[in-house]
Amino acid sequence: MHNADRTTSTAAPSYRERLSPSLWVLVSAAVCAPMAAIVFAPLDGTIALAVGFAVGAAIVVALLATAPTIAVVDGVLRVGRARIPVSDLGTPEPLEGQAARSARGPELGRDDWHLLRGGVDGVVRVPVTDVEDPATHWVFSSRTPDRVAAMITRAQRGR
Template sequence: MSAAADRPADHTSPVPAGTTAGAHAESTVLFHERLFPGPTVWVVAVAIGAALGLILVPLNLTVAIVFSAVCILAGLVLVYQYSPVLEVAHGRFRLSRAQIDVELLGDPTPLEGEEWAHTIGQGFEPLAHHCVRGWTRSGLRVEVLDPEDPITAWVASTRRPEDLALALRTAKQLQARQSL
């Protein structure tokens, strides 16, 4: 099964009373991270919004201030919306809008420093699914085991590669228990 379109995650699925947590463990969120950019991008979004408001100052100062505020708010919303989400929940690994069952993934490899730089540079895999952000200095690579999927691996920026790898391993173990 290849990566599918994003579905909204249900974060309000509590474990019913009288059942074991293991029976509903796949419905828990094991990892969640939104890759927000650094302060520079936020400042640039505000500066662009303010600059757009300056265009209208010769016409009317009040309209320019209101327009500037709306542009600043729109810029901040865009930065938030375009910050990808990494999530391991419901037996699936979600990377922005793409998702895949964890049982179709190999063992995750956390990458930092030189290893990460090599993976997204000279070691770039053209057939892998990439979600790389320049403001992170670490990431994760996990091989796709599905022979029918043309994607060879998922490569993702994350500030917590060890935690994401642990969540993927845990989700795979929970899936294996569910199938028994």
């Protein structure tokens, strides 16, 4: 069936980043393969190798597939499964180094919404200006916090 009124958006997102696990996390997950193989080694060596390979591959694929993304698309900030219009946000703050560590730790408020990933040093903190929203800030990890903050600001200006 042809629907002439259907509209599709082919515009690329203003910004998109996947917070995939670091290489060390993937290597650590792959260590599960020999452990699974050892469990099945008394039964049969071939079965043990197959199970070990399957377990290691499944864990690595699961880690990559479930990695959250950050995107600024059509005036909406998307971090993982959460979404908020950029019009409900204040001025974003890109943080790195000690400031990022403080934002992830002692400065993280109890009313702040956050998505923090180990192995990703940069952080973006954005105040929420919507009085109806229970979160006061969004705090999330990013490998390029300056670019995320610039794209949020650009989307707020409507460019």
